[in-house]
Amino acid sequence: MTVLTLSRALNEGLRKAMENDPKVLIMGEDVGKLGGVFRVTDGLQKDFGEDRVMDTPLAESGIVGTAIGLALRGYRPVCEIQFDGFIFPAFDQIVSQLAKMPYRSGGVVKLPIVIRVPFGGGIGAVEHHSESPEVFFVHTSGLRVISCGDPADGYAMIQQAISSDDPVLFFEPKRRYWDKTEVDLAGGVAAALPMDRARTLASGTDVTVLCYGPMVRTCMEAAAAAESEGRSIEVIDLRSLSPLDTETIFASVRKTGRCVVVHEAPVTAGLGAEIAARVTQECFYHLEAPVLRVGGYSTPYPPARIEEHYLPDLDRVLDAVDRAFAY
Amino acid sequence: MAVKAAGRASSRNHDNPIPKPELIQLLTPEGELTPHPDYPLELSVDEIKSLYRDLVLVRRIDFEAIALQRKGELGIWASLLGQEAAQVGSGRALEPRDMAFPTYREHGVAWCRGLDPVKLLELFRGVNFGGWDPREHNFHLYTIVIGAQTLHATGYAMGIQRDGAVGGEDGEAVIAYFGDGATSQGDVNESFIWASVNNAPIVFFCQNNQWAISAPLEKQTRVPLYQRAQGFGFPGLRVDGNDVLACLAVTRKALQAAREGQGPTMIEAYTYRMGAHTTTDDPTRYRLSAELESWKLKDPIERVRQYLIRPGLAKEDFFAAVNAEADEIGARIRQACETMPDPEPLSMFDHVYAEPNALVAAEREQAAAYISSFMTEDGAR
Numbered sequence: 030m031t032v033l034t035l036s037r038a039l040n041e042g043l044r045k046a047m048e049n050d051p052k053v054l055i056m057g058e059d060v061g062k063l064g065g066v067f068r069v070t071d072g073l074q075k076d077f078g079e080d081r082v083m084d085t086p087l088a089e090s091g092i093v094g095t096a097i098g099l100a101l102r103g104y105r106p107v108c109e110i111q112f113d114g115f116i117f118p119a120f121d122q123i124v125s126q127l128a129k130m131p132y133r134s135g136g137v138v139k140l141p142i143v144i145r146v147p148f149g150g151g152i153g154a155v156e157h158h159s160e161s162p163e164v165f166f167v168h169t170s171g172l173r174v175i176s177c178g179d180p181a182d183g184y185a186m187i188q189q190a191i192s193s194d195d196p197v198l199f200f201e202p203k204r205r206y207w208d209k210t211e212v213d214l215a216g217g218v219a220a221a222l223p224m225d226r227a228r229t230l231a232s233g234t235d236v237t238v239l240c241y242g243p244m245v246r247t248c249m250e251a252a253a254a255a256e257s258e259g260r261s262i263e264v265i266d267l268r269s270l271s272p273l274d275t276e277t278i279f280a281s282v283r284k285t286g287r288c289v290v291v292h293e294a295p296v297t298a299g300l301g302a303e304i305a306a307r308v309t310q311e312c313f314y315h316l317e318a319p320v321l322r323v324g325g326y327s328t329p330y331p332p333a334r335i336e337e338h339y340l341p342d343l344d345r346v347l348d349a350v351d352r353a354f355a356y
Numbered sequence: 357m358a359v360k361a362a363g364r365a366s367s368r369n370h371d372n373p374i375p376k377p378e379l380i381q382l383l384t385p386e387g388e389l390t391p392h393p394d395y396p397l398e399l400s401v402d403e404i405k406s407l408y409r410d411l412v413l414v415r416r417i418d419f420e421a422i423a424l425q426r427k428g429e430l431g432i433w434a435s436l437l438g439q440e441a442a443q444v445g446s447g448r449a450l451e452p453r454d455m456a457f458p459t460y461r462e463h464g465v466a467w468c469r470g471l472d473p474v475k476l477l478e479l480f481r482g483v484n485f486g487g488w489d490p491r492e493h494n495f496h497l498y499t500i501v502i503g504a505q506t507l508h509a510t511g512y513a514m515g516i517q518r519d520g521a522v523g524g525e526d527g528e529a530v531i532a533y534f535g536d537g538a539t540s541q542g543d544v545n546e547s548f549i550w551a552s553v554n555n556a557p558i559v560f561f562c563q564n565n566q567w568a569i570s571a572p573l574e575k576q577t578r579v580p581l582y583q584r585a586q587g588f589g590f591p592g593l594r595v596d597g598n599d600v601l602a603c604l605a606v607t608r609k610a611l612q613a614a615r616e617g618q619g620p621t622m623i624e625a626y627t628y629r630m631g632a633h634t635t636t637d638d639p640t641r642y643r644l645s646a647e648l649e650s651w652k653l654k655d656p657i658e659r660v661r662q663y664l665i666r667p668g669l670a671k672e673d674f675f676a677a678v679n680a681e682a683d684e685i686g687a688r689i690r691q692a693c694e695t696m697p698d699p700e701p702l703s704m705f706d707h708v709y710a711e712p713n714a715l716v717a718a719e720r721e722q723a724a725a726y727i728s729s730f731m732t733e734d735g736a737r
Contacts, residue, residue: 054518080517080518085550086546086549086550086553088542088546088549090507090542090543090546091507091543091546091547091549091550093507094504094506094507094508094510094511094543094546094547095507095508095510095511095514095547095550096511097507097508097511098507098508098509098510098511098512098513098514098515099511099512099514099515099518100511101490101496101508101511101512101515102511102512102514102515102516102518102519103515104515104518118542121501121504121543122504122507122543125501125504126499126501126504126508129485130497131707131708131709131710132485132707132708133485133486133497134485134486134489134490134497134707135484135485135486135487135706135707136706136707136710137489137490137491138490138497139710141710170708170716171708171709173709193710193711194710194711195709195710195711195713225714271715272713272714272715272716273715274714275714
């Protein structure tokens with residue numbers, strides 16, 4: 030076991046994938062010499078060359094569109110979108126081309142492309158650098174959408190995403206890039222939990238808290254705080270946002286009878302809305318309270334000096350837990 | 357507000373005069389050969405006859421498809437009428453190993469790549485979104501979002517470079533098709549940049565048919581389109597898009613340059629959309645019939661016919677045989693279209709993902725149960 034930051038764990042995962050398969054390419058803005066603005070691709074161009082780690086022109090649609098062409102030629106491109114809010118210039122290529130071309134072809138065409146997106150707030154950034162656009166892609170058939178919550182998952186899941194024959198949107202919690210955990214670099218990813226499964230991080234009996242990405246740490250801290258107050262929270266890291274691991278979700282809610290969904294994205298038509306509908310339908314007679322959501326407000330992401338009031342934190346999670354018990 | 361719009365436009369033209377474009381032509385509308393020193397073309401009479409056959413058959417396929425739409429057998433059809441020479445000339449310039457990325461109007465290129473026209477009818481009938489294997493004919497699926505395929509073509513060309521399949525004797529190249537309207541799209545401009553900075557083996561083949569549905573060329577550009585290439589750092593040229601010989605010669609040279617590692621070329625095939633944008637369009641609302649009439653005099657097929665017929669290079673029996681073949685193809689594709697079965701409803705759940713997906717699998721099961729709940733005991737719906 031090695032203690033690594035999330036940024037470093039992703040770097041090691043990318044390196045492993047590139048060593049294992051010469052068709053794996055990395056492309057994006059500043060991913061080469063600079064190693065990415067978050068250093069996730071640090072040193073890879075030096076070791077694998079400019080043909081495999083490409084500093085692209087500054088245009089997101091071009092990055093994804095040419096990645097599709099490279100995939101048609103048999104390559105497995107890993108694209109970096111530098112910040113969440115810059116994914117929209119590539120929206121057509123992702124939603125109308127990447128997601129739909131395999132379907133268009135009747136299954137003849139495969140597009141094994143990974144799009145890495147540092148996402149979420151909490152870093153004191155300017156506009157467009159703190160957003161959570163994942164649900165646009167959850168809404169789009171043909172894409173897999175996943176998010177890692179810690180370095181160990183980051184290391185395994187990036188490799189799983191690259192080896193998947195489906196296009197994968199890979200959301201990385203940018204404010205957790207410097208969090209550290211132990212990572213098993215020697216163990217293969219074959220033994221790791223599949224990327225479309227949720228992981229129960231803390232077992233509990235009173236309420237199920239569902240989260241992903243940057244909210245995983247927040248919810249774990251909330252669970253620890255609640256424990257001292259005598260409340261037993263079950264924390265589940267969803268990991269896969271599309272498809273959802275409903276089996277794990279439903280089993281937990283049937284056990285606890287309460288469900289709180291936590292994400293940074295606005296709650297309106299967010300992933301929590303989808304989960305609430307499905308949990309209500311499938312676990313109706315087990316529910317002691319309505320499914321509650323904790324997330325961003327129906328405003329644009331606010332300026333950095335007040336973002337702490339926008340972002341769900343430990344207290345807002347516990348407040349929702351309290352409300353779930355008030356029914 | 358449109359304050360002094362006319363004044364602004366005229367002053368800009370005055371300050372910045374645009375050079376008159378040069379049009380590369382090897383065969384005049386009257387059927388006279390006009391050799392060009394930069395584009396020598398050695399073709400036998402049989403080869404020219406073969407091009408004539410392509411042009412006629414492609415026009416017939418188009419004609420039949422329009423008729424099938426009028427009969428209700430196709431949902432829509434995008435006619436290539438008038439653009440046969442641009443498509444056949446460029447399509448015949450391709451080697452089998454080259455890769456073509458079409459729009460949704462490249463029926464003539466599809467023909468040159470050996471794709472059964474019935475496959476195109478499947479798409480426009482609504483049976484599928486493109487039921488062919490792009491690798492089988494090195495002809496990618498039709499792309500409907502304007503200009504999106506130029507980036508796919510460029511990426512594919514970058515893949516050729518990474519495979520080391522450029523520069524040698526068996527070098528490969530890519531051709532990206534798009535129209536005059538597409539040149540306003542960001543994706544097309546981004547593909548020019550990517551191709552240029554990567555020196556990718558690609559030919560950008562723009563069929564300038566003068567109209568993007570109802571928008572005339574002057575709504576898209578203030579300069580001749582081929583001149584844009586220079587600003588991106590690669591050569592651009594304008595060819596008579598109704599001259600199959602010139603389109604063949606110019607595209608051949610550009611593809612060869614790409615295969616040899618000399619990078620991209622933009623070809624503007626100057627032509628005219630003789631028909632409507634699609635069968636749902638009514639061009640009489642936005643363009644004058646005089647324009648159409650003037651382009652009829654530049655017909656791409658008639659000039660080849662004149663070239664062949666006057667010195668007696670081809671006799672009546674040749675033209676009759678081509679027409680008979682066209683009749684045969686027409687009858688075959690009509691019959692194929694009219695007897696084409698609808699896909700099974702549950703096939704909509706196929707191939708959403710390459711790997712198993714729990715959500716799609718669950719919904720497929722629900723839909724199957726719902727649909728079968730309407731079935732009678734003998735299995736009919």
